[in-house]
Amino acid sequence: MTARVLVLVAVVVLTLALGAWWRSRQGAVRRVPGAAGSAAGGAQDAAHSGAAGAFGGGDSSAAPWRDAGVRIDGPTFVQLSSEICTACRSTARVLRGIVEDRPALRHVELDVAEHPGLVRELGVLRTPTVLVVSAGGHVVARTSGATNRRQALDALAALPAREHAAADLGGPTGVRHPDHTESPERR
Amino acid sequence: MTANPADPANPGATATGAPPAQIDARGPRFGAALTSVLLAVALLLGASTAGLVVLTVVAAGFAVGAVRGAQHTWQGWVFRTLVRPRIGAPSEVEDPRPPRFAQQVGFAITGIGAVLGVTVTLMAVPVAAAIALVAAVLNAVFGLCLGCELYVLGRRLRTRAG
Numbered sequence: 001m002t003a004r005v006l007v008l009v010a011v012v013v014l015t016l017a018l019g020a021w022w023r024s025r026q027g028a029v030r031r032v033p034g035a036a037g038s039a040a041g042g043a044q045d046a047a048h049s050g051a052a053g054a055f056g057g058g059d060s061s062a063a064p065w066r067d068a069g070v071r072i073d074g075p076t077f078v079q080l081s082s083e084i085c086t087a088c089r090s091t092a093r094v095l096r097g098i099v100e101d102r103p104a105l106r107h108v109e110l111d112v113a114e115h116p117g118l119v120r121e122l123g124v125l126r127t128p129t130v131l132v133v134s135a136g137g138h139v140v141a142r143t144s145g146a147t148n149r150r151q152a153l154d155a156l157a158a159l160p161a162r163e164h165a166a167a168d169l170g171g172p173t174g175v176r177h178p179d180h181t182e183s184p185e186r187r
Numbered sequence: 188m189t190a191n192p193a194d195p196a197n198p199g200a201t202a203t204g205a206p207p208a209q210i211d212a213r214g215p216r217f218g219a220a221l222t223s224v225l226l227a228v229a230l231l232l233g234a235s236t237a238g239l240v241v242l243t244v245v246a247a248g249f250a251v252g253a254v255r256g257a258q259h260t261w262q263g264w265v266f267r268t269l270v271r272p273r274i275g276a277p278s279e280v281e282d283p284r285p286p287r288f289a290q291q292v293g294f295a296i297t298g299i300g301a302v303l304g305v306t307v308t309l310m311a312v313p314v315a316a317a318i319a320l321v322a323a324v325l326n327a328v329f330g331l332c333l334g335c336e337l338y339v340l341g342r343r344l345r346t347r348a349g
Contacts (some may be wrong), residue, residue: 011317016328019325083284085285119342120343
C-alpha cells in the first residue's frame with residue numbers, strides 16, 4: 001500500500017509541475033528569425049523558421065496565403081482555431097479588441113479542420129496559434145495558447161518598423177491606448 | 188476589422204461555427220476534480236477487482252459525457268444541484284464542445300483500461316487510472332484540456348497517414 005501511495009503522490013506532483021509549465025507558456029511570444037523586420041534575428045528559435053517554410057523569411061509574398069483563400073493586404077493577426085478549444089474564444093476576443101481601433105490591422109480566424117495544408121506548412125501543433133503576418137505575407141511572430149492583450153501587442157512589435165508606424169499600432173506595451181484595460185484571460 | 192465567415196473578400200476565412208448553448212465553465216472543472224478523486228482511489232486499489240470496479244464507474248460517467256456533453260454526467264448533476272446554488276451565477280461561460288471532447292478522451296483511456304483489465308491483465312487498471320488522473324488533475328487545477336492540446340497533432344498524423 002505504501003508503494004501505491006508513493007506512486008499516487010509522484011503522479012500528482014509531476015502533473016502539477018507539468019500544468020505549471022504549461023500555464024507559464026500560454027501566449028508566450030516567439031519572433032520568427034529572418035523574417036522581415038524581426039529585430040531579434042539570430043537563431044533563437046531555428047525550429048520555427050523551418051516550420052514556417054515559404055511563409056517566413058526572405059522573399060515570400062502573399063501568394064501562399066492567397067492559395068489558402070486568405071487575403072493579406074496589410075498587417076494581419078492570423079488565428080488558427082478549432083471547435084474543441086476554449087482558449088480560442090478568449091484569444092479571438094482579445095484580438096478583436098485590438099483591431100477594433102486600428103483600421104490598418106486585421107484579424108482573420110481560420111479553422112484548422114478546413115486548412116490542413118496551412119497547418120502543416122506553418123508547423124501549427126496546437127490551437128489557438130496566432131501568427132502576426134506582415135503586409136508582405138511574412139510571419140514575423142507567433143504565439144500559441146491563450147493569448148492576452150499584452151502578449152498580442154508585444155507580438156505586433158515584431159512587424160517592420162515602417163508598417164508598425166503606418167498602422168499606428170502603438171507601443172509594444174500598448175501605452176498609446178491606455179483606455180483599454182488589460183484583460184488577462186489566461187485559462 | 189475582423190473577418191467573419193460571411194466576408195466575401197476572404198472565402199477561406201471561417202470562424203469556428205455558430206456555438207451551441209453555452210455552459211458554466213466551472214462545471215467541467217468541478218467534475219474533473221470529482222473524477223480525480225475516484226481515479227486516485229482506483230490507483231490506490233491497484234491491480235485488483237475493486238480497482239477495476241472503480242475504473243469502470245469512471246468510464247461509465249465518461250461514456251455519458253462523451254455522447255451528451257460534460258454537463259449531463261453525474262458530476263455535472265452534483266455541480267448543478269449542490270455547488271452552483273451556493274456559488275452564484277458564473278462569471279464565464281464556455282462552449283460545451285471542448286469539455287465534451289475531453290470526456291471522449293477520458294472515455295477512451297479508462298474504457299481501454301477497463302476492457303484490458305477484464306480480458307488481459309488487472310495491471311491495466313492502475314496504468315489507465317494513472318494516465319487518466321494526469322489529465323483530470325490538469326483539467327481541475329489548471330483548466331487545461333490535455334486531449335484538446337493534442338487534437339491538432341492527432342489531426343495532422345491522421346491526414347498524413349490517410
